[in-house]
Amino acid sequence: MIGHAPPAGGVTTAPLIQFEHVFKTFVADRRSVPTLDDVNLSINADEFLAIIGPSGCGKSTLLRLLAGFTYPTAGTVYCYEQPVTAINTRVGFVSQENDLFPWMTLLHNVEYPLLARHVPSKERTERARALIDLVGLTGFESSYPHQLSGGMQKRASLIRTIIYEPAIILMDEPFGPLDAQTRLILQNELLNIWSSRHMTVLFVTHDLVEAIALSDRVVVMTKRPAHIKAIVDVPLQRPRDVFEIHDQQGFHETHHHLWQLMSSELGLQAPRAGGPPRQGSTDGGPNARQ
Numbered sequence: 001m002i003g004h005a006p007p008a009g010g011v012t013t014a015p016l017i018q019f020e021h022v023f024k025t026f027v028a029d030r031r032s033v034p035t036l037d038d039v040n041l042s043i044n045a046d047e048f049l050a051i052i053g054p055s056g057c058g059k060s061t062l063l064r065l066l067a068g069f070t071y072p073t074a075g076t077v078y079c080y081e082q083p084v085t086a087i088n089t090r091v092g093f094v095s096q097e098n099d100l101f102p103w104m105t106l107l108h109n110v111e112y113p114l115l116a117r118h119v120p121s122k123e124r125t126e127r128a129r130a131l132i133d134l135v136g137l138t139g140f141e142s143s144y145p146h147q148l149s150g151g152m153q154k155r156a157s158l159i160r161t162i163i164y165e166p167a168i169i170l171m172d173e174p175f176g177p178l179d180a181q182t183r184l185i186l187q188n189e190l191l192n193i194w195s196s197r198h199m200t201v202l203f204v205t206h207d208l209v210e211a212i213a214l215s216d217r218v219v220v221m222t223k224r225p226a227h228i229k230a231i232v233d234v235p236l237q238r239p240r241d242v243f244e245i246h247d248q249q250g251f252h253e254t255h256h257h258l259w260q261l262m263s264s265e266l267g268l269q270a271p272r273a274g275g276p277p278r279q280g281s282t283d284g285g286p287n288a289r290q
């Protein structure tokens with residue numbers, strides 16, 4: 001594995017996750033689609049990592065490789081220092097789609113991963129109710145997904161992933177379809193959950209403001225075939241107030257830097273420093289869907 005020489009004192013601290021010279025080419029209709037082109041990335045335990053890049057560059061593919069849903073054409077993805085060669089049971093996945101079972105109540109949806117792991121009924125219900133309470137859904141245990149708002153469904157998906165306590169959570173534009181206010185509330189809840197548990201999060205987003213508000217580092221990918229263009233440290237202190245993130249020290253500089261990196265990938269002119277649009281705005285600025 002690359003990039004983790006033993007620090008002074010001789011104790012080796014291997015990264016939790018490592019992409020080592022990862023290439024991925026899809027073949028569709030007898031046409032090769034080179035997607036990832038020598039991706040190298042190390043992620044430490046308990047880190048919150050955001051991933052941004054042009055649409056279609058391979059962000060979801062990166063998560064799917066770590067989840068073991070697909071495999072590299074060349075190179076290796078390591079998790080806990082082991083190559084990922086099968087479905088990775090250490091990870092939980094939250095996607096943009098509504099993935100709740102429509103025929104199950106909220107409580108049964110949230111309990112389901114524990115049922116699949118043969119956890120006794122009483123413990124299942126207790127753990128599910130505690131998480132339902134944590135995200136403010138108490139009173140809706142008997143509701144079916146279609147009776148819940150988009151934000152409530154997303155909360156349910158999130159706690160259904162968290163309930164079996166995966167060490168790593170992969171989130172693929174999870175809040176994409178939600179309105180701006182609901183997104184902020186869910187970002188805040190996610191940060192609260194992340195900071196109170198040992199969890200490593202890889203969070204794909206098209207929203208630079210969201211990436212800054214949540215993460216420790218932002219990985220910027222190039223257009224396809226993608227490699228990592230830059231990894232930007234987010235200097236904002238924690239705990240963060242996602243509702244006032246623009247006022248936090250270091251926000252504007254980080255946003256400007258990221259937008260410069262992204263705009264050249266998108267073939268756009270980078271704006272001058274200062275005055276980025278608010279989260280969720282649709283004015284064609286950095287928050288606009290790519």
Ligand SMILES: Nc1ncnc2c1ncn2[C@@H]1O[C@H](COP(=O)(O)OP(=O)(O)O)[C@@H](O)[C@H]1O
Pocket residue numbers: 026027028033035053054055056057058059060061062224
């Ligand atoms: N299963 C697949 N078969 C063929 N091509 C795929 C498959 N999955 C992804 N691709 C292609 O790989 C590229 C990257 O896809 P994806 O990882 O979904 O991008 P992103 O998430 O950055 O928008 C796209 O060109 C997409 O069409």
Ligand SMILES: [Mg+2]
Pocket residue numbers: 059060061172
């Ligand atoms: Mg995607």
